[in-house]
Amino acid sequence: MTLQLAVLASGNGSNLQAILDRIADGALDAQVRLVLCNKPEARALARARAAGVAHLALAPADHPNRESFDAAMVAATREHGADTVVLAGYMRLLTPGFLAAFSGRVVNIHPALLPSFPGLRGAADAQDYGVTLAGCTVHFVDEQVDHGAVIVQAAVPVNAGEPLDDLKARIHAMEHRIYPQALQWLAEGRVRQEGRVVRVLPRLDGKAVAGIPDGPWLVWPPLEPGF
Numbered sequence: 001m002t003l004q005l006a007v008l009a010s011g012n013g014s015n016l017q018a019i020l021d022r023i024a025d026g027a028l029d030a031q032v033r034l035v036l037c038n039k040p041e042a043r044a045l046a047r048a049r050a051a052g053v054a055h056l057a058l059a060p061a062d063h064p065n066r067e068s069f070d071a072a073m074v075a076a077t078r079e080h081g082a083d084t085v086v087l088a089g090y091m092r093l094l095t096p097g098f099l100a101a102f103s104g105r106v107v108n109i110h111p112a113l114l115p116s117f118p119g120l121r122g123a124a125d126a127q128d129y130g131v132t133l134a135g136c137t138v139h140f141v142d143e144q145v146d147h148g149a150v151i152v153q154a155a156v157p158v159n160a161g162e163p164l165d166d167l168k169a170r171i172h173a174m175e176h177r178i179y180p181q182a183l184q185w186l187a188e189g190r191v192r193q194e195g196r197v198v199r200v201l202p203r204l205d206g207k208a209v210a211g212i213p214d215g216p217w218l219v220w221p222p223l224e225p226g227f
């Protein structure tokens, strides 16, 4: 069923862009009903404007506490008819009230192979630690930072001595593939969660997917055609 998305962003919005692009080319069965930002200068707002998508900046400073701010976010999301909330570089912790309003329908992307390196510096922390495989994770959101059940991960090799920006760019490129893919699995009703464990059900058309990577990375569950 077509997903009705609210995308929450704080910055650049390149994941928002990837989602808009996959919707435009027909790979992702979704509509972005609203882009919500907590920063008025976020480039994500300009991307929404360019795509003709409703967008809104809400200022935390206009609210006495997190609960009140998140209640305004819930109201805006509902008013625009969104049923699924996509965090795309949204750098605030959601309150229990927000999560209860969209129970089981809030997803996030993080630039690390969770549970390693949660927080604001996922890729940098992985590089500083010296891991040889970095990556990114799409997961359901719970009340802890970068913590909910994992839907899909992509592993990306770390090249010794490379600039952090190069590693970040390669991780970002994979984010832009796995996030729309995870959303399409949700749209197709193929995502089952049992406790912490998520299973992606086989394709409805019965076609097997080889899952053989076309580059120096690995995505699991494997990407399907279009992503």
Ligand code: GAR
Binding pocket: 009, 011, 012, 013, 014, 015, 016, 088, 089, 090, 109, 110, 111, 118, 119, 120, 121, 122, 146, 172, 175
């Ligand atoms: C992305 O790398 C995303 O994984 C990260 O913020 C970036 C936003 O980029 N999120 C987190 O670190 C969450 N803890 P974008 O604005 O270009 O989509």
